[in-house]
Amino acid sequence: MTGEENRPAKRRKTKGNNPSIVKIGDKTIDLTAYLRPQENPVKKPPTNGVEKASPTTEEKQEPETKGNEKTEAGKPHKGVSKRHQNARATPMLRARKALPIWAHQEDIKSSLRKDNDILLIVGETGSGKSTQVPQFLCDEPWCRKKKVQVGSNTVNVGGMIAITQPRRVAAITLAGRVAKEMGTPLAPRQEGSVGYSVRFDHVVPKGTKIKFLTEGMLLQELLRDPSLRQYSAIIVDEIHERSVDVDLIAGFLKQILASDKAGRGGIPLKVVVMSATADVEKIQEFFNPQDVHSSMQLLRIKGRQFPVEIHHTDRPVPDIQEALIKQIFDIHQQEPLPGDILAFLTGQEEIEAAQRLIEEHSATLPSNVPKIQAFPLYGQLSIQAQQDAFKPAKQAYTRKVVLATNIAETSVTVPGVRYVIDCGKAKVKQFRARLGMESLLAKAISKSSAIQRTGRAGREGPGKCYRLYTAETYESLQEADLPEILRNDILGAVLTMKARGINDVLSFPLMDSPDVDSVEKALLQLLFLEALASDGTITEVGRKLALFPVSAPYGRVLLAAAEPEYDCLLEVIDIIACLTSGENIFHQLQAEDEPTRDDVEEHRKELYRREGDILTYLTAMQRYAAENADRIDWCRRRRINVRNMKQALSIRQQLRGICAREKLLAELPPPDPQPFVPLPPERADALLRCFLRGFALRTALLAPDSSYVTVQDRHVVAVHPSSVLHGHRREAIMFLEHVFTQKNYAKKVSAVQADWIVEAMGRR
């Protein structure tokens, strides 16, 4: 788990006599070829590199300038390029100069001149780093496009700065803000200096110098252009969130920095890594000057936050719900209005219970006391219900309490919050490679997460944070959350590496390396999917899978669907579009839906199929696409997630496009709406057999005691209540997801025949 990549021997697993032999069911597979190290991918630099101490620049915070975020924007300046010099930008320039990062402009520029290629910036929220750093750098001499010789070709290298974001909205809104500040249009097919590229949405004007993109997007670009030739610099923002994608990006960047730059005609790539948390040792160690032949400077920049008073409990609370309610009403009675409360809870169930308690208590408040109103906020809530949590309370003299999951920690900002209550826990998804399943359980948060939650009270003024745990408990928390690459299934990450030509994935440089078990599991699954050949190298199938914006098993099903034997590609695209559009397209029916509940069930009945969830999703998608009148109303009547269905349509269009380009699809189907035609049973069989090409290992057989036992590991699984097959008995089931929460659950379940499973396994 150290970030050092040159000691694979230590990570090798010792299993029996030969560590490279593993068994799946009755099959024995030799992993020797998979684990064989290739020649060291990170070239040692010549030893003339002088090591510099990393200077830490502490900075005095500029006096608070009120309303700097709200400064009127100058109108986009037509004709481009002579930016931020023109008079119209002046009020905005003043606002920019007030940002804490402005004082570091020269430091930032000079630290990347000459031979220095890497810079690490630690900037708290509100320092302005995401908007200003690219602007500081884009006029630097090293940022110009250059014509160079690569092999026998003359190519252009550099000219653009990429800045990565973990979320789409951030990439889009930051691009919008920077475009305004630079007075340049942000529109396709125009000339401009700023662009963005996220899934389903690309606005990259001609002459773009600064491009915001999601991490996944840059990874896709890396597959096509391993040297990132169009860029002079890559800025990796929010690296502290440590997504799998950002970890892979860091690894690829390290390889580029350490390489001889032949792929870039000798022109160096500058790398700026930006983090909002102070624990940067791991990052510094990772981009070790020894390895990459350049010294990494570190710059610390103060943020702009109001002070937040922190309160811990004196002793551990026995009952979180009770403590929460008491805390809410204490704040309500002691603190003046306005000032809303944001409470962090673990999940929907807890939130709904708390909401009921608050409503009961609230009803007992005397009439001369301000009212209190609770709003839930979590990801699967409808757009409308989420927006209710952002709007000020409807009635006057009312305090709003937002009961939120982790969604309010990073993804959304609730305005008006002065008080935060932190229960100290969060649900975390963890992949258990040995069992091949995920778990989703509430666990203690990390210190950095607690600090992040606290900060949510100080966005608009001084605030208070009440932690429902003791100061000792806080001190005992982990410094940071486990990075995703140590918690998630790394199937996709391993495929990306293989597709990028990394044969020996165990020696790929990573800040945190997953254990060998997980890597082996992923390699074996890729072998099962025929993404890898028996010698561990990537196959044509594997290359194609890496291009699909879906997980490898889904990609494999897409490829199989195009084979004449199954011939159901359009249907499979519809299904996968639905499956990957969000948690579940069906909203859970709640007590509040009561007057319409039967009506909703009646409408839903025409979608439910006895074959299971896959066919149900297909029916839902096809009926939705056939709907010509009001699709939103169609969803409302069935309590179907509108957002997910819209997303599903976009994914469908994207997948159809890719399949057409990859010659899996002869021609694009006619546009919607097309009349709905139910899939005949024999076609349904073909479709399910096709899904088994990706999911044969995720199957279970009905046991005499009516439980389902998995084929691969002989575990008992229960059909999840969200499945249409919940409570039904079938000979055998195939499930697309496998999660431990209260129980070992199979989700997205379909009925299959036992001999289909045998057939699918026999193909290997």
Place this chain on the structure above:
DNA sequence: GAGCACTGC
């Protein structure tokens, strides 16, 4: 009889 949060040619 139950669902942390993101993301992708």
